[in-house]
Amino acid sequence: MSDRKPVLEIEDLSVAYQTANGLVNAVNDVNLKVYPEEIVGLVGESGSGKSTMAYAIMRLLKGDAFVTKGHIKVMGEDLYALSPKELRKFRWNKISMVFQSAMSALNPVMTVQTQIVDTLTSHRPEMSKAEAIKRAGELLDVVRIDRKHLNSYPHELSGGMRQRVVIAIAIALSPGFVIMDEPTTALDVVVQRSILDQIREIQQVEKFAVLFISHDFSLVAELASQVAIMYAGRIVELTKSGTLRLGERHHPYTEGLLRAIPHLTADEVVIEGIPGTPPNLVNLPSGCAFYPRCPLATDECRKARPNLYQTDNAIIECHLFKGDREVQHV
Numbered sequence: 642m643s644d645r646k647p648v649l650e651i652e653d654l655s656v657a658y659q660t661a662n663g664l665v666n667a668v669n670d671v672n673l674k675v676y677p678e679e680i681v682g683l684v685g686e687s688g689s690g691k692s693t694m695a696y697a698i699m700r701l702l703k704g705d706a707f708v709t710k711g712h713i714k715v716m717g718e719d720l721y722a723l724s725p726k727e728l729r730k731f732r733w734n735k736i737s738m739v740f741q742s743a744m745s746a747l748n749p750v751m752t753v754q755t756q757i758v759d760t761l762t763s764h765r766p767e768m769s770k771a772e773a774i775k776r777a778g779e780l781l782d783v784v785r786i787d788r789k790h791l792n793s794y795p796h797e798l799s800g801g802m803r804q805r806v807v808i809a810i811a812i813a814l815s816p817g818f819v820i821m822d823e824p825t826t827a828l829d830v831v832v833q834r835s836i837l838d839q840i841r842e843i844q845q846v847e848k849f850a851v852l853f854i855s856h857d858f859s860l861v862a863e864l865a866s867q868v869a870i871m872y873a874g875r876i877v878e879l880t881k882s883g884t885l886r887l888g889e890r891h892h893p894y895t896e897g898l899l900r901a902i903p904h905l906t907a908d909e910v911v912i913e914g915i916p917g918t919p920p921n922l923v924n925l926p927s928g929c930a931f932y933p934r935c936p937l938a939t940d941e942c943r944k945a946r947p948n949l950y951q952t953d954n955a956i957i958e959c960h961l962f963k964g965d966r967e968v969q970h971v
Contacts, residue, residue: 643680644693645677645678645766646676646677646717647674647675647714648675648676648711648715648716648817648818648850648890649673649674649675649698649713649714649715649818649850650673650674650713650714650715651671651673651674651694651698651711651712651713651714652672652711652712652713652714652829652970653671653672653673653710653711653712653970654668654670654671654672654694654697654708654710654711654712654713654771655669655670655671655708655709655711656666656668656690656693656694656697656702656706656707656708656709656824657706657707657709658705658706659705659707659754660705660923660971662923663705663923664709664803665922665923666709666874666925666960667690667693667874667922668690668693668694669690669702669873669874669875670711670874670875671690671694671711672722672875672970672971673856673869673874673875673876673879673971674830674929674971675818675850675851675852676763676850676899677817677848677850678849678850678852679768679850679851679866679867680841680850680851680864680865680866680867681732681851681852681853681866681867681868681869682853682854682855682861682862682865682867682869682882683851683854683855683861683863683868683869683871684854684855684856684857684861684868684870684871684898685856685870685871685917686856686872687856688870688872688919688922689804689852689871689872689873689874689919690874690875691822691856691871692719692741692822692823692854693706693907694871695738695822695852695854697734697963698715698720698852699702699720699732699736699738699820700720700721700723700728701738702963706734706790708721708731708738714825715731715735715736715818716735716736716817716818718731718939720815727766729856729964730764730910732764733764733813733814733816734764734812734816735761735772735816735817735818736817736818736819736820737810737811737812737814737816737818738810738811738819738820738821739804739807739811739819739820739821739824740807740822741822741823741824741826742908743800743803743804743806743807744806745746745754745793747795747803747806747807747857749794749795749796750794751794752791752793752794753777753781753790753791753793753794753795753798753806754774754777754792754807755791756810757773757776757777757780757791757806757809757810757813758770758773758774758777759799760810760814761773761776761813761814765814771873774791775812777791778791780812780813781806781809782810783809783812783843783846784805784806784808784839785805785808785839785841785943786802786806786810790802790929794804798890799832800828801808801828801832801835801836804824804825804828804913805836805839806822807824807950807965808836808839808840808843809892812843812847812849816849816888817849817850817851817852818849818850818852819849819850819851819852820851820852820854821851821852821853822854822886822917823854823856823971824836824840824923825837825855825856826855826856827858828920830837833860837860837863838869839863840853840958841864842866848874850861851863851869858885858898858899858901858902861882862882862885863882865882866881866882866954867879867881867882868879868880868881868882868885869971870892870894870895870898870917872894872930872931873919873920873922873925873928873930874922875930875958876958876961876971877892877893877894877895877931877957877958878891878892878894878925878955878956878958879955879956879971880895880954880955880957881954883954884954885899887900887911887942888900889909889955890952890955891955891957892957892958892959893931893937893959893961894915894930894931894934894935897915897934898915900913901913901914914936915934915935917934918934920955926943927944928941928943928944928945928946928947929942929945929947929959929960930966934966937961939960940958942960945960947959947960948967949967949970949971950962950963950965950966950967950968950970951965951966951968952965956968956971
């Protein structure tokens with residue numbers, strides 16, 4: 642991939658929240674690259690920093706959240722160097738986002754057609770209303786919704802249909818990079834499968850790159866070519882999705898997530914959770930943040946933050962991999 646330019650390049654990114662108890666580092670020294678037409682998964686427990694990172698990439702951090710260091714480039718552009726006018730033009734044309742809750746993302750008092758047309762004409766003022774209406778119909782075709790629903794309001798659609806409309810709006814202007822933040826979380830298993838299949842089909846046709854964020858390990862492993870595992874604001878492993886199984890060499894946290902996937906035995910469903918709880922970001926443990934929950938932790942884990950090591954299939958931040966080649970970033 643070294644001869645291709647990444648569509649997303651994150652370098653030493655840290656994001657903090659100002660709270661009554663001081664600064665909370667929700668994202669800490671993160672490096673990540675996503676290349677054209679690639680799907681990269683981002684997985685971790687709730688509170689690991691996944692959504693904060695997504696909002697930082699979109700430059701949508703609000704209130705007391707702010708970037709404390711690092712750089713984010715999308716399609717070669719430093720998003721934090723753009724003026725508000727330039728940023729408005731850049732969003733949706735080059736980068737877009739599918740948000741967690743379709744009902745929150747859609748305006749409840751506007752029809753599907755109005756919302757799609759509004760997106761198109763706001764970012765492409767040269768487009769006529771007739772052209773925008775035609776494009777709205779084409780987008781519903783792409784996400785397999787009958788065109789009669791152009792005149793429907795969000796509450797008249799099922800959860801899966803609403804999510805498809807949000808995806809249609811995200812790809813309306815053919816961006817090169819799309820962030821999908823838990824797009825199937827509120828949907829049942831059958832609808833999840835349908836949405837995933839459609840994301841894969843649309844991505845292969847439209848040729849955009851995807852950062853797919855989820856807490857569902859098995860879901861991401863199936864969709865993505867590479868998976869970044871996030872814990873306490875850091876990416877502790879970047880691995881090929883095809884190796885995400887027990888028996889391969891992984892970070893102890895990754896192994897814990899793999900064991901937590903329910904599996905069937907002869908007469909029961911077995912779920913093996915990770916002991917303990919994620920750390921308090923206000924007062925992170927010294928050394929490796931995972932060591933209080935890690936069954937393989939040593940004194941070194943408590944004292945010093947591990948470096949990154951390159952294995953055959955992954956880059957892992959863990960002292961257990963000291964025999965492998967040390968690298969500077971994922």
